[in-house]
Amino acid sequence: MEAMTQAATPYFSIGLTGGIGCGKSTVANLFAARGATIVDTDEIAHSLTAPGGAAMPALLAQFGDGAADARGAMDRAKMRELVFSDPQAKARLEAILHPRIRAATLAAAASATGSYVIFAVPLLVESGGWVERVNRVLVIDCQESLQVVRVMQRNGLSEAQVKAIMATQATRSMRLAAADDVIDNNGDLAALEPQIALLHEVYLAFSKRMAGMASQHL
Incomplete structure (x- = not known):
C-alpha cells in the first residue's frame, strides 16, 4: 500500500x-x-449485546430466548458454538450486528478529539x-x-x-x-x-x- x-x-x-x-x-x-482516539469495535459489540443493549431485541427475535444468558446479555459461548457449526446462523448474526457496529463506530469516530x-x-x-x-x-x-x-x-x-x-x-x-x-x-x-x-x-x-x-x- x-x-x-x-x-x-x-x-x-x-x-x-x-x-x-x-x-x-x-x-x-x-x-x-x-x-x-481509540474506537474499539469489540467494545462496541459488547455494549450492543449487553443487558438492554440495542441489538438484543433483534437477536432474541432471530434466535429465541436461548440466545441470552441469565443477565439478559447475549450468551457468547452458546452463540460462538452455534456460528462455528452453522454458517447460516453466522450470516444471520452478522446481519444483525455488523450494521449496528458500523453505525456506532462512525459515530464514535466523528466525535474523536485525539491526534x-x-x-x-x-x-x-x-x-x-x-x-x-x-x-x-x-x-x-x-x-x-x-x-x-x-x-x-x-x-x-x-x-x-x-x-x-x-x-x-x-x-x-x-x-x-x-x-x-x-x-x-x-x-x-x-x-x-x-x-x-x-x-x-x-x-x-x-x-x-x-x-x-x-x-x-x-
Whole structure:
C-alpha cells in the first residue's frame, strides 16, 4: 500500500488488527496514552449485546430466548458454538450486528478529539471493507504458538478451542500481506514501547499533512 491511501474519513485513521492473543488491546492502550482516539469495535459489540443493549431485541427475535444468558446479555459461548457449526446462523448474526457496529463506530469516530483515530478491528482483514476505509493498516504480529498460550491463560480455553477460533480468522501471512505497518509482539511490554513511540511520530506527521491538505481546499 502507499503511504497514504484514500480513506472515506476527514481525519487520519489507522486500522489496528491482529489475531486473537496478539495483544491488540495492549497496543491500543499505549497509543491512547500518547493521545490517539481509540474506537474499539469489540467494545462496541459488547455494549450492543449487553443487558438492554440495542441489538438484543433483534437477536432474541432471530434466535429465541436461548440466545441470552441469565443477565439478559447475549450468551457468547452458546452463540460462538452455534456460528462455528452453522454458517447460516453466522450470516444471520452478522446481519444483525455488523450494521449496528458500523453505525456506532462512525459515530464514535466523528466525535474523536485525539491526534488521529485508531479503529481496533479484530477481523479487519476478513471483513473486506475496512482496508479501504482507513489510511493505514497496522498489524500486531506474534508467533501462532504464542497466541495459543496467551489465550489459554487469559480465557481459560483449551488448546483445541483456541485453534478453532484461530481457524476462523485470517492467517498470519494474510494479515501481514495487508499491513502498512507491523508491530512485533513476541516479547514483553518493554519491547513494544519503542515501536509504538516511533509509529506515533509517523502517524502524527501524516495527520498534520492531511490537516494541511484539507485546509488548502477550504
